Amino acid sequence: MLNIQGLTKTYANGVEALKGVSLKVPKGMFGLLGPNGAGKSTLMRTVATLQSADDGTVELNGSDVGADVTRLRRTLGYLPQEFGVYPRTSPLAFLEHIATLKGITDKGDRSDLVENLLVQTNLWDVRKKNMTTFSGGMKQRIGIAQALIGQPELIIVDEPTAGLDPVERRRFHNLLASIGEDVVVILSTHIVEDVADLCTRMAIMAGGNILSEGEPQELIRELEGRLWRTVVTHNEADRVKDHVDVLTTRRVAGRTEIKTCAQAAPIGFEAAAPGLEDVYFATLAQAGFSVEVD
């Protein structure tokens, strides 16, 4: 279990990226949802030992990460938000190299492992190709393959599905889902479906703070009976907005769907069944972050 306590980080340029983040992440898939600039990546990098926090501690299974970064690195699988590959290098060579760096010294074991990963990530056919020409999806698959090396106890995947097409994303979800349940997996994302599809627990983060935390179903349940919707014409929408605190607006077949969050239904609104996306927007709105699209 990963235990984050009071993590703060202010960058040299004055940006406060983390304002005392505390979070307990149990084994299993954990979704960290938040808009761009929420501080997710800073948090992920700090946990992944690539950056140090100004204050606060990170503990994995009871041992302090800051005191011995190497110890964490030995049990870490990390897929950064942005990463590159060596130019003119094949997936095979790259994974072999990472596996070596991760301490898999037995040649036979190593090549078996790399082979397995290449098959699992569906990269077998291109294992000897130059990676520079790979698409975003293929690159992400290499990324996850390297993160899985070395039987990690903690896996961090930072914005893994951004920019992937639906097929690639589905494939990627399947890969993530195959990771054993005995491992702490943090999936940081701004895409609600990622969390909805995969995670047993989640937290919503914005402005350097954790806004809410819990099981997705539980969070949805909390919103039940407080979410209302109406569908109006475009002209009417402006009038409605004057009277109601709009949560989201959305175009539906030429008309505008407006959702709002309230204890009782405003006039002209009907009850709506909340989804995780509504939870996300409601949480952000509640914390004072503007989410309205129009």
Next chain:
Amino acid sequence: MWEVFRFEARYLARSPLFLILAVMFFLLAFLIMASEDVSLGGLGSNTNLNAAWAIVYTQFFFSIIGMFAAIAIVANSITRDHEQKTAELFFCTGITPRQFLLGRFSAGMVFGILVGAAAILGTLVASLMPWLDAGRIGPFSILPYLYSLVVVTAPNLFLMSAIFFSVAALTRSMLGAFVGAVGFLVAYVMINSLVDPELIDVYAILDPFGSTAFGEVSRYWTVYERNFNLVPVEGALLTNRLLWLSAGILALSLTSLRYTFSLDDSAFKRKRKAKETEAPPGLKEVNAVSSFGSATVRAQFFSQVKTDVLAIVRSVPFWAILGFATLNVWGGFGSITSFYGTELLPTTSSMLRAIGGAYLFFVLLIIIYYSGEVVYRERSTQVSNVIDATPYPNGVMVAAKVVALWFVVAMLMAFGMLAGIVKQVSEGYTNIELGLYLYGLFFVQGGFFFLLATFAVFIQVMAGNRWSGMAGMLLAFLTFQALPSIGFEHGLYSFGTPNAPHSDMNQYGHFVQPLFTFTAYWAVFCGLLMLLTHLWFVRGQPDGFAERISLAKARLSRGVVSTGGVLSVVFVALGCWIFYNTNVVNTYVVADQVEALQARYEKTYKPLELSTLPEVIAVDVEVDLYPEERRLESVGTAVLWNKSDEVIEDLLISTHPRVQVKTMGIEGSSLASQEPEIGAYNFKFETAMQPGERRNLSWDLTWRHNGFSNPGSSLPGGGDNRVVANGTFVNNLEIMPAPGYNSGMELTNPNQRREHGLEPIQRLPKIGDPKWLNRSQLGLSERSAFRVVFSTSADQVAIAPGYQVGEVIERGGRRIYTYEMDEKIWPFFSFVSARYAVARDKWKDVNIEIYHHPEHDYNVEPMIRGTQKSLDYFTQAFSPYQYRQFRILEFPRYATFAQSFPNTIPFSEAIGFVADLRDENALDSVFYVTAHEMAHQWWGHQVAGARMQGMTVIVETLAQYSALMVMEKEYGKDKMRRFLRYELDRYLQARGGELIEELPLVLSENQAYIHYQKGSLVMYALKDLIGEDKINLALRNFLAKYAYGTGPFPTTLDMLAEFRRVAGNEHQEMITDLFEKITLFDLAVEEASYTEVEDGFEIRITPSARKLYADGQGLEAEANLSAHIDVGIFPEPEQELDDYLLPEPLYFERHRITSDTKEIIIRVSELPHKVGIDPYNKLIDRNPEDNLRTLKRS
């Protein structure tokens, strides 16, 4: 198009690329002119710093390297939109592809030319700097700068921009353009080095940069011409410029036809074969467990090294540089010639020298560029985001980076070695010394590169990004280069290892100890830098300085601290050891101090130069050499004789500054003052030395090398490599005291003299100066008796002039030789000792002995033959040989000359013993040098000139003539023609490099290009004019008058008088032109045609003939020509002939030709092919080629 141009121009004006390039070019050009330490090859000599020729020449260089700047700018202009994926935006704005293309190109080209113009501006600004030597700055003129811009910079950069813009536009790739450019440059350099001199006219037109045309016209320019003339834009140069401008325009037109706005990656589509895919294997049962021990660290390290090395060796530029470097080495092998174009045998030692010279630049390039690549590879590709979170220890990454860079350097060395071996094998040379290759390349020459690579990694890590890192490396490199010029020369802070030349005889000898010490010293230093690098190496994404510091603190483990402690202690200890050697055991002096010392010596003692000196008339010395200790003891007595009719009150005795004087004294005198650091000892006679009186000068001196001295620091008088473990060669001026002022100590470089407040040097007294007529070239007038007891170690042979007396005594691990000369000789003695093999032969009853390094027996035969043939000729033509013995002694290649002592000739291993004479067409330079040195037994030893202008002509020019005659007898006239053509070329080229002023032959002030090269030409022309017999008669008369004389000594005018006496009246004017003026002939066949007449052919020749007299700076004035000049008619050769050779003439006569000669008509009976005026180039002519012309049928 104008829109595109403006947009692009605005973009470029603000781009750092343009700014950086412009500043770089400006600075480099500025430094080349304004700093003594940054220079371009070919710009030495006495020409003004702002000579028109030098300005234009510099801009040729910049327009060639500027090619890369221009390409960077224009190729970037066309490919930027593709790389930044903004192409779509542009392609749908309604601009046509052609407008887009031309707009981008013209903006890019203008800025490319601006970069070139920055170099011109740099040169211009530098020429105005106040610290420049005012004596070498001519009046300012804007013309050469404009000329450079219009004729050189703009056309060349336009052409290169056009070609490589086209490549970039069509391939849509910067890399494509750059690879093309590197390939282009390689081809250019290759062709330049390979082009056949016969085809130079064609190449002058085809050379895309135009420098060949420029160079050909100005090849023989004198100082004056280089200062003030510009090559006229006409003929080949004009054709060349127009041709290549059109080529550029053509390339652009073709490109604009092919260029489209499609977003394909390339205009040349590639077809790819679909590969069969292999079915993926099933999943295996894997139990891949991580373990973390020392084995893991090793595996991590090697995996990282492998990754980095592969990334480099898979990159195109690496192979481009490697290929270029190897080609350059290969080209370098061709230039290891010894003498007159004779190549050296491809010994491993020669190969090493060639590789060293050709590699430096490329290794620097590789280190500077790839250090940035290697250090920042993970960051620039963002692999670091993955890698940095993996569990490798911090040290692994830094160590791997350094080793990867080492590997690259090692690969470069290995390729050099491979090229060397291929060269050796291809030449059929089989003594491949693999051990020497490895030791020489990877340690002696390459050791420093490994240190530099390490240093580069440090700089890169500290700099924070690769561009600053590269700039930092350049800055560091320039700093190390510049330090000596401001008096900081100590090896303790000049990052680098000392040079260590290899000699087959002495191996790396005494160079090994300082090399090891300094290498160790800097290696430890680099170790310390690596610890800092380890602390500062970025891992992860630390934010700000404070976090870097705290990370560094965290990495400062006990291991790091203790390693650092140990390394520091070792570093300091080695530093102390070096300091002890360079500053305590030896004296540390910088070049400027040495110059100041020499200047002081001249100022103090020059007034004594003309005071009355006693003569040395007998020398008896004991020389004990301890080669392995590099120590030599000299104990002896010289008898001084006051030959003059004046009393001598005091006497200056000079010694070599390196010797330690244990005791030295002259009978009846005491030491009044002394300055041992410049070897000056002033003796005051208690009772003056009366005319006719004799007194003994006795001494006990030591020459020793203790430890090692600072690399590059040398005492006045040098002598660093004279006493060595195997191959010692010293002379009496080095190991014995000599009476009088030592003019060899004077500074000769005019700039250095000015700096130290000395008047311009008078190289030699004016001819006929009565004060000097009684002093010979050596400064003395009497010959001396000579006896030496010369001991050396038991495995060496010690040789000095004279005949061996008694047997060699072997005692106490020493060999003791006694030599005695049974007649008086000039007091100029050599002392040589080495482990020798001896080849013996005879000429009549003269013993010939060649003492050589046992492996160097290649050319012993031509040496013996050269000696025999020379003795045949000289004894018959001149006078008897005065000794019963003749010996040649090989000495190490630290110096490259042969020198003639009485019956003894030390001969450098680099010029004769390893010359490659297997090519029968090549000149036999060994035979030639042997004959030349042999001739000095007459010219120099039998007769010496008075110490004044022309003195070296009597010695060297006559030796050249003598050797030429022996050579002609042995090898025939054709070989002579080639030899003389070589001399003509060298003479004409060397004139432009004159430091003070050129003088006519008889007034030569020890100017090598005059007394050797011009001397050969003049003597051969004279021989052709009046005949060999008459010259030899004149020389016999000359010898009869002056041989073994004791003063007054002859001058060149006395020699000339003998020539004039035997030559007819009709030749007197020509003799004046040849010997007493700087005469240049300009002969050419303007037109020539033939018609068939009854029983033969009539040939009409329109000649053009001028005679010019040049002054000392090369300013020419036309003179009245009226001379007998060869006219020859030649048939078509039956087979192809070598350079400069002609078939047997159909007609060959001397014609009287004047400036007014309009036509010459000649009849021959066979079909003529070519006609020539002075066809064999016996006269000095700056355009020797146009003397011949192929006949037309009219």
